[in-house]
Amino acid sequence: MIERGGARTSAHRAAAEHIRTYPFDPSASVSGVGMQVGPMGTDRPWAGGAGLSRRVHRIDFHVLLFFRRGPVRHTVDFAEYEAGAGDILWIRPGQVHSFSATDPYTGTALTMQPGFLPRAIVEATGLYRYDRPPLLHPGEEQRAALAASLEQVEREYLDTSTLPPSLHTSVLRHALTALMLRVAHVSAQAAADECRPQPDTTFTRFRAAVEQGFTTNHSVSAYADELGYSRRTLVRAVRAATGQTPKGFIDRRVVLEAKRLLAHTDLPVGRIGAAVGFADAANFSKFFQQHTGVTPAGFRAEQV
Template identity: 85%
Template sequence: MTEQGGAQTSAHLGTTEHIRTYPFDPSASVFGVGIQVGPMGTDGPWAGGVGLSRRVHRIDFHVLLFFRSGPVRHMIDFTEYEVGAGEILWIRPGQVHGFSTTEEYVGTALTMQPGFLPRAIVEATGMYRYDRPPLLRPDRAQLDAIETSLAQLQREYLDTTTLPLSLHTSVLRHTLTAFMLRVAHVSAQAAADACEPQPDTTFTRFRTAVEQSFTTNHSVSAYADELGYSRRTLVRAVRAATGQTPKAFIDRRVILEAKRLLAHTELPVGRIGVAVGFSDSANFSKFFQQHTGATPAAFRAEQF
């Protein structure tokens, strides 16, 4: 698994019990390229192939929703966001999300397959910054520039006649890069407004390692050894970036995945514990209650 917010966990569970994960479908794209741009529709590919009738699921690709009316309430990882006209939702791979079944989605949707953009652009735009809020509120000037860039991207996406496929794909990558840099600037400003420090490379590597291994590795020392840092160096970097200890960062990721599975699957508590790295059900229940104030069974009951 790459940096995809925990999709690996669900992939290892039973086909009728796990949170359904929907892959990117290149066949739904013009020319079969790794992005899709178009209006939000009730059954469009942006919805992960499920339409709006299935309320909760995962996707293994990026979705950016640009709303032209609202409010619409959309759930992402146990937080409900109220989105209005001129605002953007950025849903990253592996996040559990659910559609409103009573409100109309009006606007433009962009979906993007992981790997479509080069690694340097992925890093520059913070595409896997799961610590950043998904709701973006650009100011008027930013929104105008984003809308212009989005319209250009959509024109290039739909132009299937003036370039061969290889050049068409290259132009899309460049146009998408310009567009994503604008969106990322809004995201970075939102982080700065929230006084979020920019992480250094040490923290970035740690965050990636945790995302890859949190279901089997909860040890700060093991991560430090794997990454080639002293435990003290890792503690300093994680605290500077998040205000948390490395252990708290790991535990928070484990709890998020446990909540996802408790709320959106019928897996027994013991199996959920195993899925997030606990061989003993009692230890998992104790850990969960310490961090949430509720037993796994009580948390699950509250979701219905």
């Protein structure tokens, strides 16, 4: 049962405050554009103000780390990834992650504000394909092409004198688009998928609606009504994009958020349940155990 209203909102707000979210800071960008690119370092905006530590946090923008040296261990949503020289780590908005406290981060960091690239490019590059792995291992020829493309983005980013601001931003978007299409190709290969745009925007809209509303709405029919689709259309679109049912997609998102809060906060189980849409702690515990095979308390104990 989903609780709506002030009590649930307060519970979610309290839970969210335990995992700090870092917003994109346009003022830290050259000319205030919606992206940043430069060398990795503890004083850089890409570090989210958290420094290179194991303190978990989430971001509301894209971070792509192009590693020049390795190995580097980085944790994204309960999975630890080890990146080597030439690898790329792609952390998407909303994902909870933490830096290694000991491994040196050497290479180039690129951050991108949602909305900086047009919708057609967002679709073509799978910018919000959370089903794809964060860590990418380009081949040797791909690495060379990516390095050249990244270098072009850096040049355009820093060149603020040869073009007026509006043209500078447009040229930068084009350069970034070329780079992201290359990264997306590697990402598609890593996911054993074809490099192509999503067949339509139905799943994209559904995914965005779920991300916005999963803490209060677990109903497939409600999402279908909100988006103006039939339930059958929504089922087809979600299956085509993810292989899951819409209900399975929603439940997976709820479970992920519950895991984040159980692992990274000390909130009581009941408050975590309320934060993800369950008015009754017993119902939340039953739901969590059905999907994970362990109780919320048991999952939290395993994280110690």
